[in-house]
Amino acid sequence: MSLAKESGFDTKALSRTGFKAADNILSLWGCTAQQSQNILKLSKSSYHKFKATPETTKLSDDQLERVSYILNMHQALRIVFSNPVNISNFMGMKNNNDYFAGRSPLEIIESGKFGDLYEVARRVDGLRG
Template identity: 55%
Template structure:
């Protein structure tokens, strides 16, 4: 949980999680993710994914899921800072990347594994595009 969320009441933290989930769904849609990819990235079972898609306010997210959402939001923000062109902001995640970590794979192909480490490492490399220091 982030330091900001730790200072919030449980109701405020829950609202932040629901808002983050809505934003994450929108971002994943803009990246062209399939339902299966989104389920793996967010670590949501199929039935739960569809329940939350239809009613985000019903979401009960654990710390891992909240952290995954946070990384997705931060990846999106880094892309928005690095690129002014919407095709790059939303298309970057589907483009082959020949930097050493990606080895010709698209960042989305890396994070769709659902592996938390892959999401973190992808975030680090994309954050570096905007000049972020990790």
């Protein structure tokens, strides 16, 4: 059984709203369509179909979890930074701590690997202290 069904949420509404919010955040962070597709694990055709006709959006549990990580990272950045420029630019900035090793968070998560998304989300959330 899917996470959305177990929790009693309307899967279609959750997919539609989640995709739109995540796509807006990824765009705010400066992601290209290809990067967004990789991060959300969507084919090019599905990505463009969902953008053009949001009512057709249907995400898997894995994709919904990816959306959740993106929303949580954005919320953490909003808590940490009061300046909107920092909120939107942080994910594209080079980071020199051990994990990032001079890469930006976006450079890591654009791989589309779930583990990379998880690790970056964990570190962004950790900024809240």
